[in-house]
Amino acid sequence: SKPVRHIAVVGAGYVGGPTAAVIALHNPHIQVDVLDKDPRRVRRWNSPHLPIYEPGLVDIVRVSRDGASARLRDASTEDTPVDRIPNLFFTTDSQTSLAKADVVMLAVNTPTKTFGVGGGRATNMTTFDAAAKEVALYARPGTIIVEKSTVPCGTAQRVRKMLDEVRPGVAFEILSNPEFLSEGTAVKNLMKPDRVLIGSAKTPSGRRAAEALANVYAAWVPRPRILEVNAWSSELAKLVSNAMLAQRISSINSISAICDKTGADIDEIAKSAGIDPRIGSQFLKAGLGFGGSCFRKDISSLTYLAESLGLPEVAHYWSQVNSMNEWQRDRFAYKIIQRLEENLVGKKIALLGFAFKKNTGDTRESLAVDVIRVLLQERPGEIAIFDPCCLSEDIMRELEPILDATNRERVHVYSDGYQACQQAHAVVVINDSDPFRQSPAQQLVKSNIDTVARTPYYEMSTHSTHVALEEDMVIEGSRFSYRPGQSPICAEDCPDCQSVKLRGTMSSEP
Ligand code: NAD
Structure with a gap:
């Protein structure tokens, strides 16, 4: 050639x-x-x-x-x-x-x-x-x-x-x-x-x-990694990869609902299942589900393909992956509402993380949007958003479809994590960004778009090829006021907060 x-x-x-x-x-x-x-x-x-x-x-x-x-x-x-x-x-x-x-x-x-x-x-x-x-x-x-x-x-x-x-x-x-x-x-x-x-x-x-x-x-x-196939296979293989990754997330999330109603622990279940090499441990972390611009759209595309080929059973099977994902998000938002005694009026909710996952500023199909949509129905005093990776204009553009004259002034984007958490009744960690994973108080102060953007490449390349996404979602039930130097997210056994841990993470996206 x-x-x-x-x-x-x-x-x-x-x-x-x-x-x-x-x-x-x-x-x-x-x-x-x-x-x-x-x-x-x-x-x-x-x-x-x-x-x-x-x-x-x-x-x-x-x-x-x-x-x-x-x-x-x-x-x-x-x-x-x-x-x-x-x-x-x-x-x-x-x-x-x-x-x-x-x-x-x-x-x-x-x-x-x-x-x-x-x-x-x-x-x-x-x-x-x-x-x-x-x-x-x-x-x-x-x-x-x-x-x-x-x-x-x-x-x-x-x-x-x-x-x-x-x-x-x-x-x-x-x-x-x-x-x-x-x-x-x-x-x-x-x-x-x-x-x-x-x-x-x-x-x-x-x-x-x-x-x-x-x-x-x-x-x-390396040559063996370059696969030459026919055009149909290549086009379909991409949809299938994304559908199968997303399907694992919806599968484990469906089990997390059973865990919530029983004494079973979803992390123990995921570990036990994932240790089997035939199953594997990646993409088995229960959480808010998948966001981002690809999984949902590619599954929809696969569903539509099956439908147009006269295969309604196949279409139904894959469309369930998306349905489960939406349901899980609503379930999470309702959990927050329940934890706040079903009364959010006048209360401040801080949301840490808006990008659909860590290490990106991409706000498309952010999982936070659905959570905020449900929370806003309860007329909270304020929804305070902080994500050091995202531009405030991108966050507001993503929220635009769910904002109206009555709720617009309740939503604020902060450039300072401390201010976002100040006087909050609940802090909700939406994604697994490192600043929220490691000692949140210190990291929140240090993290800003500059330090994130300066992360050198070699630091990333020392991580494993597929970074296991793992972070517990933490919401705090009781009011807490927060001073610099003190973690905005209390330890599990904090008597003041009696913080509840909702297991989960944002999921990845190809
Ligand atoms: P994007 O929206 O970030 O980028 C698309 C760009 O194309 C935009 O900047 C837009 O201005 C430009 N554009 C549109 N029409 C144009 C034209 N006629 N001439 C010149 N520029 C034009 O999209 P993306 O996330 O990069 O995704 C692109 C494709 O790759 C999609 O099909 C997506 O499904 C696929 N994909 C995305 C990811 C991902 O992680 N984002 C991963 C794998 C595959």
Whole structure:
């Protein structure tokens, strides 16, 4: 296959940005352009303040984007300083980049459709189709078009049809190359992926295209980890991975409800089940359920696929994973209400953590939103939110759909954890961020967006590949006022608080 010299990644989001950065890092001879139609996002990618936070990302971007000499601690660079010519560019000028690209990766957002046929389940392909059309218009003949976004099965055929309409008679090859990274560990996942999946048409030109893309990854990924499959398998495999991960969370959460009504302890159950190597211990932590922009939407997409294939039993089976997840969140919110004697009027509830999990500032599908929605119905005095990783504007945007004239002034975002907890009647830990895990009082003071953003990459890379997510949710039942130096979350045996522990954690997300 022809060597790849120029890659254009369409969509500078959570997937497009980090993926492009890691490809560029390991392929100094390839120019990687990341295109986004949002000029503000592009400006931030070109600044010292990247639009997304991922541990280690800034170091990699500095090397590939700025040509900075940097010490990167990972297996492939063995601690050696790297000196480079910049080969990573962020731009809004898609036409120029697309016209030069040997490979175009589509990494735009593919949310759930909210209207019309398949509303609430099917994937809204408007953005993806628009991006594909732009590629069809400006790409050179022979360009390899890669689906990086998570898309429904059969999208390769759909793109092929569109290309035939927009550029009849011009040959393009279409590959599926879904992304399996998890937010919060994106760099680690990209540097050492469990697998790279490349789906192609089983024709000579399809295989050649797959080989060309495989060579790009082979710059740092061991060959046996690069799996070449057919396009349908590749598209479906991504949905299945997410569905099965989410299914484990809903399974253990369903058992946590039984535990709450009996003397059984969900952590003991999870440990006992997970120790069996056939089951495994990951993704078996009961908690609030899964959040984030992928699990729910991908399960909905799988459900819709099964439905449209005339398999209602299969659709029903998987849709239960989402239903259980929603139910668990409501159950948690009602527990808080019960603990406060079913009277929240005039009371202050502090919520620590808003991002859908730790080490990310991503507020999409935050589990806190549903909890806050239920709490607001009880007309609390104040809901005080603190998350050092999130921008206040992102938090408020996420809450917008549940706010109205009567409850808007009850919700406040704090930039100081102490102030958020001051005079609170209950502190609810929503995610498993380190500041909330370790000695909360000290960490709350120290943690702010700066210290989090400065976490060097090597610190992350010393963790195990899949960080076990484990943190107990803690809510405090009785009023407590709180002074700096004193933990806002009381010990289990604190007689003043008689704090109750609700087992759980936020779950992860690929
Ligand atoms: P995102 O919303 O963070 O980023 C998408 C970007 O695409 C946005 O910046 C948007 O402005 C840009 N965009 C949209 N249309 C465009 C166009 N025509 N031209 C140029 N730019 C355009 O989304 P994301 O979280 O990065 O997800 C992208 C895809 O990857 C989705 O299909 C998602 O399911 C999948 N995915 C996400 C994750 C994750 O953890 N976020 C993991 C694996 C896969």
